[in-house]
Amino acid sequence: xxxxxxxxxxxxxxxxxxxxxxxxxxxxxxxxxxxxxxxxxxxxxxxxxxxxxxxxxxxxxxxxxxxxxxxxxxxxxxxxxxxxxxxxxxxxxxxxxxxxxxxxxxxxxxxxxxxxxxxxxxxxxxxxxxxxxxxxxxxxxxxxxxxxxxxxxxxxxxxxxxxxxxxxxxxxxxxxxxxxxxxxxxxxxxxxxxxxxxxxxxxx
Amino acid sequence: xxxxxxxxxxxxxxxxxxxxxxxxxxxxxxxxxxxxxxxxxxxxxxxxxxxxxxxxxxxxxxxxxxxxxxxxxxxxxxxxxxxxxxxxxxxxxxxxxxxxxxxxxxxxxxxxxxxxxxxxxxxxxxxxxxxxxxxxxxxxxxxxxxxxxxxxxxxxxxxxxxxxxxxxxxxxxxxxx
Numbered sequence: 001x002x003x004x005x006x007x008x009x010x011x012x013x014x015x016x017x018x019x020x021x022x023x024x025x026x027x028x029x030x031x032x033x034x035x036x037x038x039x040x041x042x043x044x045x046x047x048x049x050x051x052x053x054x055x056x057x058x059x060x061x062x063x064x065x066x067x068x069x070x071x072x073x074x075x076x077x078x079x080x081x082x083x084x085x086x087x088x089x090x091x092x093x094x095x096x097x098x099x100x101x102x103x104x105x106x107x108x109x110x111x112x113x114x115x116x117x118x119x120x121x122x123x124x125x126x127x128x129x130x131x132x133x134x135x136x137x138x139x140x141x142x143x144x145x146x147x148x149x150x151x152x153x154x155x156x157x158x159x160x161x162x163x164x165x166x167x168x169x170x171x172x173x174x175x176x177x178x179x180x181x182x183x184x185x186x187x188x189x190x191x192x193x194x195x196x197x198x199x200x201x202x203x204x
Numbered sequence: 205x206x207x208x209x210x211x212x213x214x215x216x217x218x219x220x221x222x223x224x225x226x227x228x229x230x231x232x233x234x235x236x237x238x239x240x241x242x243x244x245x246x247x248x249x250x251x252x253x254x255x256x257x258x259x260x261x262x263x264x265x266x267x268x269x270x271x272x273x274x275x276x277x278x279x280x281x282x283x284x285x286x287x288x289x290x291x292x293x294x295x296x297x298x299x300x301x302x303x304x305x306x307x308x309x310x311x312x313x314x315x316x317x318x319x320x321x322x323x324x325x326x327x328x329x330x331x332x333x334x335x336x337x338x339x340x341x342x343x344x345x346x347x348x349x350x351x352x353x354x355x356x357x358x359x360x361x362x363x364x365x366x367x368x369x370x371x372x373x374x375x376x377x378x379x380x381x
Binding site for chain 2: 044065074096100106110112115129131137138140145148150174186
């Protein structure tokens with residue numbers, strides 16, 4: 001597709017750094033994140049993944065997973081962290097500010113309008129029914145993102161990773177244990193297991 | 205402590221602190237937000253909090269914008285801005301700093317090991333969020349079927365997710381969900 005990558009006759013495999021399109025500028029970052037954000041009903045992650053990986057091809061699925069994992073591990077709103085980390089990788093501090101402003105600015109303005117409308121029309125039954133239908137759809141989108149993130153683990157038969165994933169899901173989702181306590185156990189375990197597996201892989 | 209003190213400052217200190225403790229993102233911080241807004245400060249009723257959560261899900265943009273709505277309820281437009289920035293800026297600065305650390309020490313393999321190790325944790329937390337939100341949203345079989353249909357379509361096709369949400373809204377409007 002991209003005009004500046006003609007050499008290989010066969011489709012090139014997905015090399016992380018060589019097949020990327022040109023890095024986005026500050027204005028492109030602002031616009032891209034504003035678009036993802038304003039399209040992101042029920043959370044921006046699905047749209048960020050779609051925009052960054054599928055549409056702009058600024059990152060591979062694996063790179064996106066790893067960047068998002070870092071942002072999910074850090075405290076605070078993941079997608080805000082993602083915008084800052086992603087923006088800074090392509091454009092330093094100006095890039096980080098541009099991506100952050102694009103992500104948060106326009107939807108904040110819109111949400112304030114909704115806050116005013118809700119103050120006036122919040123009691124209408126028809127509004128509640130519409131909200132219920134939309135939230136069901138939002139859950140479906142979240143499930144699809146989880147499955148898409150899971151596929152790289154399944155494809156490389158990462159049993160240890162999948163066990164960690166299931167354990168965290170049970171601890172947080174079913175047992176509702178405190179997040180900090182779960183992470184305090186899960187992070188060292190996962191790092192230890194990953195380290196051992198990588199060392200075995202290197203010596204094999 | 206002083207209830208008459210500037211509400212903007214209360215918002216900034218509350219969400220600025222929460223920003224740095226909200227491990228797992230905005231959705232994981234929902235219970236803490238509820239505790240602060242409803243139980244501790246009595247900024248709103250339980251029902252108002254539920255409504256605000258629904259609106260934040262309906263709105264485009266990051267899930268963290270529920271904080272904007274809480275801020276608006278407490279202190280109008282100024283409160284909305286203050287709460288949003290307080291929740292976003294501390295963690296954004298931290299993310300910038302940590303990402304720079306990991307990016308520059310690329311000769312070591314520890315950053316890659318840590319990042320690889322965090323992927324399954326991240327997926328597990330996301331799955332738990334999906335379950336918890338599903339328990340709130342999917343109150344009957346029609347709703348469950350809608351959720352699973354949207355999940356399948358979003359996974360298997362390149363349909364714009366916005367259309368899937370709009371379809372959900374139309375079904376809700378029609379009284380099917």
